Amino acid sequence: MQYGLFLGCNMPAHRPDIERSIRATLTDLHVDFVDVDGYVCCPGFGTFPAVDQDAQLVTNAWNYAIAEEKGIDLITQCGSCYSSMKLGRATLLEKEGTKDRINKLLAVGDKKYEGRANMRHMIDLLYSEVGPERIREAIKTPLTGARIVVQYPCHTRFPSELVGFDESSGRPDRLRKLVEALGATVETYSLEYGCCGGSGGFHKTSAAEAESFTKRKYEAIRDETECEAIVGSCITCVMYMDRVQKLISTEEEKFSYPVFDYNQLLALCMGYPPSQVARISVEPREAFIQKYFG
Amino acid sequence: MIDLGGAKLDLWKEIFGDENIRHCFTCGRCIAGCPASEARNPLRIRSLVRKVLLGLEDELLDDDTPWSCVTCTRCEEMCPMGVRPFEVGLAVRKWQCANDETRIPPAIVDLYTRGYSMPVGANPDLREELGLERELPLITSDPELHEKWKRVLMSVKLIKDNDYMFGE
Numbered sequence: 001m002q003y004g005l006f007l008g009c010n011m012p013a014h015r016p017d018i019e020r021s022i023r024a025t026l027t028d029l030h031v032d033f034v035d036v037d038g039y040v041c042c043p044g045f046g047t048f049p050a051v052d053q054d055a056q057l058v059t060n061a062w063n064y065a066i067a068e069e070k071g072i073d074l075i076t077q078c079g080s081c082y083s084s085m086k087l088g089r090a091t092l093l094e095k096e097g098t099k100d101r102i103n104k105l106l107a108v109g110d111k112k113y114e115g116r117a118n119m120r121h122m123i124d125l126l127y128s129e130v131g132p133e134r135i136r137e138a139i140k141t142p143l144t145g146a147r148i149v150v151q152y153p154c155h156t157r158f159p160s161e162l163v164g165f166d167e168s169s170g171r172p173d174r175l176r177k178l179v180e181a182l183g184a185t186v187e188t189y190s191l192e193y194g195c196c197g198g199s200g201g202f203h204k205t206s207a208a209e210a211e212s213f214t215k216r217k218y219e220a221i222r223d224e225t226e227c228e229a230i231v232g233s234c235i236t237c238v239m240y241m242d243r244v245q246k247l248i249s250t251e252e253e254k255f256s257y258p259v260f261d262y263n264q265l266l267a268l269c270m271g272y273p274p275s276q277v278a279r280i281s282v283e284p285r286e287a288f289i290q291k292y293f294g
Numbered sequence: 295m296i297d298l299g300g301a302k303l304d305l306w307k308e309i310f311g312d313e314n315i316r317h318c319f320t321c322g323r324c325i326a327g328c329p330a331s332e333a334r335n336p337l338r339i340r341s342l343v344r345k346v347l348l349g350l351e352d353e354l355l356d357d358d359t360p361w362s363c364v365t366c367t368r369c370e371e372m373c374p375m376g377v378r379p380f381e382v383g384l385a386v387r388k389w390q391c392a393n394d395e396t397r398i399p400p401a402i403v404d405l406y407t408r409g410y411s412m413p414v415g416a417n418p419d420l421r422e423e424l425g426l427e428r429e430l431p432l433i434t435s436d437p438e439l440h441e442k443w444k445r446v447l448m449s450v451k452l453i454k455d456n457d458y459m460f461g462e
Contacts, residue, residue, distance in 0.1 A: 007414075007430070009410040009411050009412035009414055010412055012412075012414045012415070012417075012430060013410075013412035013413050013414050013416065013417070014412065016417060016420060016421055016424055016426060017424055019424075019426060020424045020425055020426050023426070024425075035430065035431050036431075037431035037435075037436070038431065038432070038433050038435075038436055038439045038443075039409075039432075039433070040405065040409040040410065040433050040443060041404075041405045041409060041410045041411050043405060043411075044401075044411055045363075045365040045384070046399055046401060046411075047399060047401050047402050047405055047411055048402060048405065049384050050361075050384060050387040050388065050391070050399060051387070051388060051391045051398055051399065051402055051452065052388055052391065052392075052450060052451075052452040052453070053388065054450045054451070054452070055402070055447065055450045055452060055453055058446060058447070058450060059405070059447075062443065062446065080365065083365070083367065105446055105449050105450060106446060108442075108445045108446050108449045109442035109443060109445055109446035110442060111442070111446070154364075154365075154366035154367065154368060155365070155366070155367065157368075157371070158366060158367040158368045158370055158371040159367060159370040159371050159378075159380075160371060163367075169371055195329050195364060195366045195368070197329050197364060198364075199364050199365050199366065200330075200362075200363050200364040200365035200366075201330075201361045201362045201363055201364070202329055202330050202333060202362055202363070202364040205333055205334060205335070205358070205361060205362040206330075206332075206333040206334040206335075206362060208334075209332050209333055209334055210329070210332075210333075212332075213329055213332055275423075276423075276424050276425045277424075279424065
């Protein structure tokens, strides 16, 4: 089974080190993937989905049409890309007449979407197609003793009937099991299943309120865990959980937890150099990397 | 006191169309756990649904709260009546854009002119240092395909109606 690697916008623009870690780890895990030549924005919820349904769906369908020409499904790490493409696909296929209407628009660009190509999320692919056991066997340096907090991406949870792959949307555990496969201990805490607060328009319209929302999560992590690093698998969660810490820190109390994408941590455990796979962050990660990878 | 004198009773059909919206009995499960319910102008998705059903056109046109949505879609999972509150919020945004072009987010212009909302492809040196190919196969890497993409978008009515935004 071959997959099209759907990078989205944020990862190649701001965190290409995560892209590097995904390409490296998938290759080592023998996942067959190719680039999606000529892909466009998923589209993100603040763009066409906020403006016009046909513009939204024709954009989803453009990306699916490229995958379908290659006879493949898409994979992505970005929660928004995943959700936009999954929700768009459901409307295209289930709402009578929609696919035909959108295909008339696509035909102007010589594209057509039959409804075969689908989108999968990185966590789902790694858990269901590769599996924790093969990941355990593929790593060189396990994270023995490391205490990790996991951030589950909302966009892979709700609505579960359209996007879900975990057994429970309320208490997902696949990302936890993938982190445990690296030998780390995953800490549980009261706000473990809460949103990061970083997506959509919340922080843009209400910076102070959004920061105090996320600060409660960080205070729970501080009070209830011995967290050494936070691991996500959504570009928005990872970038926001990283950059918000400076914003919620005060003179009296600094928050400075290292934040990683899952594939970054996996790549480090496989022996890839941090200068390539974990290079860009706001909060320093050197001490954590030094402690576990030397 | 809400004045229902000028209420447009069929407004829900214009904004959302899905009959399920009428099943909302304002239980509030959509608000419980909604991050944006803490926004400066709190998004109270239940009240938004109510305004749509009551046909409060003027109030809805001025309502900024749907734009604070964090897009987590949790409300969709929580709603016991299949109202799809997250989609209602997006539908209100769309309806506002259709009635007031100043609501249209400028970011959509980037999707037309370069395919992406972020500057993808602007960091070839960094990519090389990371061990990546310098160039990605982007829509802008293939001018003929990019032209096709622009033609597809320009065939969408709302885009065509606002073509001045895109420099066309």
